[in-house]
Amino acid sequence: MSKLTPAIYSQIWPDPRTVWRWHFYAGVFCVPFIVLLAISGGMYLFTPQINAWLDGPYDRLFLTGPHATAQAQVEAALHAVPGSTLSAYELPKNEDDATRIIVNNRGERFRVYVHPETLEILKNIPEEDRFTRMVFHFHGELLMGNIGSVFVELAASWTMIMIVTGLYLWWPRGHEGIGGIVYPRLNRGSRGFWRDLHAVAGFWISLFVLFLLVTGLPWAKVWGEYFKEIRRVTGTAVVEQDWTVGATSRNTPKDLSGEQLAHTGQTIPPANIVDLPLDYSPIDILLPAVPALDLPPPVFIIPPAHIEGYWTAKSDTQNRPQRVKVMLDATTGAVLQRENFEDRHVLDRIIGFGVAAHEGQLFGWPNVVLGVFTTGGLLMVVTSGILMWWRRRPSGLLGAPPLPQAQPFSCGFMIFLLFFCVYLPLFAASLTLMLLIEKLLIRRVPPLALWLGLEKRV
Numbered sequence: 099m100s101k102l103t104p105a106i107y108s109q110i111w112p113d114p115r116t117v118w119r120w121h122f123y124a125g126v127f128c129v130p131f132i133v134l135l136a137i138s139g140g141m142y143l144f145t146p147q148i149n150a151w152l153d154g155p156y157d158r159l160f161l162t163g164p165h166a167t168a169q170a171q172v173e174a175a176l177h178a179v180p181g182s183t184l185s186a187y188e189l190p191k192n193e194d195d196a197t198r199i200i201v202n203n204r205g206e207r208f209r210v211y212v213h214p215e216t217l218e219i220l221k222n223i224p225e226e227d228r229f230t231r232m233v234f235h236f237h238g239e240l241l242m243g244n245i246g247s248v249f250v251e252l253a254a255s256w257t258m259i260m261i262v263t264g265l266y267l268w269w270p271r272g273h274e275g276i277g278g279i280v281y282p283r284l285n286r287g288s289r290g291f292w293r294d295l296h297a298v299a300g301f302w303i304s305l306f307v308l309f310l311l312v313t314g315l316p317w318a319k320v321w322g323e324y325f326k327e328i329r330r331v332t333g334t335a336v337v338e339q340d341w342t343v344g345a346t347s348r349n350t351p352k353d354l355s356g357e358q359l360a361h362t363g364q365t366i367p368p369a370n371i372v373d374l375p376l377d378y379s380p381i382d383i384l385l386p387a388v389p390a391l392d393l394p395p396p397v398f399i400i401p402p403a404h405i406e407g408y409w410t411a412k413s414d415t416q417n418r419p420q421r422v423k424v425m426l427d428a429t430t431g432a433v434l435q436r437e438n439f440e441d442r443h444v445l446d447r448i449i450g451f452g453v454a455a456h457e458g459q460l461f462g463w464p465n466v467v468l469g470v471f472t473t474g475g476l477l478m479v480v481t482s483g484i485l486m487w488w489r490r491r492p493s494g495l496l497g498a499p500p501l502p503q504a505q506p507f508s509c510g511f512m513i514f515l516l517f518f519c520v521y522l523p524l525f526a527a528s529l530t531l532m533l534l535i536e537k538l539l540i541r542r543v544p545p546l547a548l549w550l551g552l553e554k555r556v
Contacts, residue, residue, distance in 0.1 A: 111508060111510045111511065112508040112510070112511040113502050113503075114266070114267060115499060115500065115502035116502050116511075117263045117266050117267060118263075118267060118499040119498060119499045119501075119502075119551070120259065120263050121259075121260055121263040121264055121267060122487075122498055122499055123498065124256045124257070124259045124260035124263065125260050125483055126496070127253070127256050128253050128256050128257045128260055129480050129483070129484065131249070131250065131253035131257075132253070132257060132476060132477075132480050133477065133480060134236075134240070135237060135250065135253070136473040136474075136476045136477050136480075137473075137477075138233055138236050138237040139237055139310070139469070139473055140469070140470060140473040140474070141233050142230070142233050142234065142237055142457065143457070143458040143466050143469045143470060143473075144466070145230045145233075145416070145457070146416065146459075148229065148230055149228075149230055152228075152229060153211075155220075156195070156196035156211045156220050156221060157191075157192065157194075157195045157196065158192065158194055158195065159194050159195065159196060159213065159214075159215075160194075161193075161194050161214070161215050162215070163215055164215070165193075165214045165215055166214060166215060166216075166217050167382050168187065168197075168378075168381040168382050168385045169378045169379050169381055169382050170217060171187075171197050171199065171212045171214060171217060172184055172187060172199055172378045172381060173378070174210075174212050174217040174219065175199035175201055175210035175212050175219075176201055178201075178208075178210050178219045178222050179201045179203050179208045179210065179222065180203075181203055181204070182201035182202055182203040182208065183201065183202050183203075184199070184200075184201060184202075184378055184401050185200040185201055185202040185207055185400070185401075186199075186200040186398040186399065186400045187199055187200075187381055187385075187398065187399040187400075188200070188396055188397070188398055188399075189385075189388055189389065189395070189396070189397040189398070189399065190214070191395055193214075194214075195214075196211040196212060196213060196214065196220050196221075197211070197212045197213075197214050198210070198211060199212055200225065200398075206224060206226075207224070207225040207226075208222060208223065208224055208225065209221075209222075209223055209224075209225050209228065210222050235345075237250075238250060238317055238342075238345070239344075239345045243345040244319050244344045244345045246345070247317075247318055247319040247344045247345050248318075248319055248320060248524065250318065251315070251318035251319065251320055251321055251524050252524050252525070252528055254311045254314060254315065254318070255518075255522040255524055255525035255528070256525065256528075257307070257311060258308060258311055258518065258522070258525075259518065259525070261300070261304050261307055261308055261311075262308075262514070264297075264300045264304065265300075265301070265304055267297075268297045268300060268301050277294075278293075278294045278297065278298065279297075279298070279301070280298060280301070280302075281294075281298055282294035282295045282298050289486075289489065292482050292485050292486050292489075293486060295478070295482045296479055296482035296483055296486060299475050299478045299479045299482065300479045302475060303471070303472050303475035303476060303479065306468065306471070306472040306475075307472060307476055309452075309455070309456075310456055310469075310472060312452070313449075313452035313453060313455065313456040314456060316341055316343075316449050316452075316453075317341055317342055317343065317344075318343075318344070318524075319343065319344035319345070320523060320524045321522070321523070321524065322342075322343030322344060323343060323344075324523050326339075326343065329445065334443060334445055336442070336443050336446060339446060340418070340421075340442075340446065340450065341449065341453060378401070380409055380428035380429070381399060383428065383429065383430070383431050384399055384409055384411070384426055384428065384431050385399065386431070387426065387431030387432075388411045388426075388431075391411060391422075391424055391433070393411060393412075393413035393422050393424070394413045394415040394417065394420045394421070394422075395413070395415065396413070396414050396415070397411060397412065397413050397414075398411070398412050398414060399411055400412060408425040408426060408427075408428070408434060408435075409425070409426045409428045410423060410424065410425055410426065411423075411424045411426060412424070415459075416454060416457050416459035417454050417459045417460060418439065418450035418451070418453055418454045419439045419447075419450060419451060419454060419460070420439065421439050421450075422436065422437070422438055422439070423436070423437040424436050424437075494549070495548070495549055495551065496549055496550055496551055497551070498550060498551025498552075499551070500551075500554075501551070501552075501553075501554055536552065540552060541553075
């Protein structure tokens with residue numbers, strides 16, 4: 099078999115200088131988002147610990163007598179939020195913990211902390227005002243609703259381009275030794291060190307970053323709807339999917355389905371679809387029966403969505419492969435139906451595994467450590483990239499890599515581009531818009547084209 103000549107090679111793979119420009123422009127757009135999302139994502143890895151710390155004052159209460167009935171606790175919570183209905187009763191982890199009761203008032207959900215003995219309201223907070231919920235909204239939508247979700251998805255799409263082009267540039271070509279490939283060399287001066295640190299750190303975290311980006315897409319507004327439509331066309335859609343698509347609002351409509359559940363470990367079950375009679379006495383029958391089911395916490399007891407429906411016990415653990423949903427007989431507490439993770443569609447299970455790993459909860463503390471390693475490494479790559487750009491940028495210009503000579507058609511590059519355009523519709527739309535703006539506007543304004551590096555300085 100004959101070896102690839104440079105001419106044939108250039109037809110398959112693009113010139114590294116062309117890839118370098120793609121890498122640079124993707125980085126210019128993504129870096130601000132990467133910093134914000136890496137920091138918020140790193141915080142989000144510790145959601146259970148943060149919630150436990152913030153809720154500490156309401157646990158291990160000093161009790162002197164018997165508990166009030168669960169129905170009385172529910173009624174106290176409902177009284178604290180006038181006009182509300184019960185959304186869920188969270189099973190306390192310890193007998194002396196405050197009871198967390200989720201109530202719904204015109205689509206807005208409140209978490210009410212009730213003293214189990216005195217029925218005193220210890221805390222009453224809108225669910226979306228909890229710190230970890232605000233981190234969740236910031237990480238997924240920059241606190242800007244669906245517009246923010248689109249920006250985050252756009253940044254995620256171009257970050258994938260940045261990572262893949264970075265790997266292409268990192269790939270050893272006639273390199274002697276592994277210095278600068280798997281570890282940074284310390285004898286090449288300041289500029290060489292930062293280049294090595296950027297390339298090496300990028301190599302070590304690249305696959306983990308790509309995994310986080312891919313597993314985060316199902317929640318994005320455009321990609322999530324795109325995926326739902328593909329499932330509908332292929333007949334693989336389900337009645338309820340266990341993750342949100344796009345922004346989740348404080349004032350969500352009352353006919354919440356499982357799709358509206360947030361992707362935190364403290365997700366809130368759907369509110370009642372219809373108003374139910376003010377009789378929550380079945381909770382006192384179900385409360386002793388639910389612990390025997392041994393569901394991973396947090397566990398919610400949920401009233402039926404319809405008058406003729408069933409009460410439900412549901413585990414909302416962040417380790418989604420362990421989630422269980424059980425329908426119960428309200429008069430006896432007997433199990434009528436049980437839905438395990440294994441009973442779900444294979445696509446939902448795949449995404450469930452990805453979500454759990456994305457949140458750092460699939461395999462315990464090593465998963466959290468891996469998440470911190472990835473987010474920290476991403477910040478290191480960004481910092482080193484900024485320092486390299488700052489030192490090499492020409493005066494008065496953005497500092498894009500030099501324009502390469504005219505290159506022949508590269509089928510490898512076109513296949514790569516086509517794949518990402520099909521897989522990432524928002525990337526395809528943004529790329530089309532960017533090329534149109536470049537052709538119709540930027541190229542016609544020479545100073546702007548020169549500053550962006552689209553024209554050579556004479």
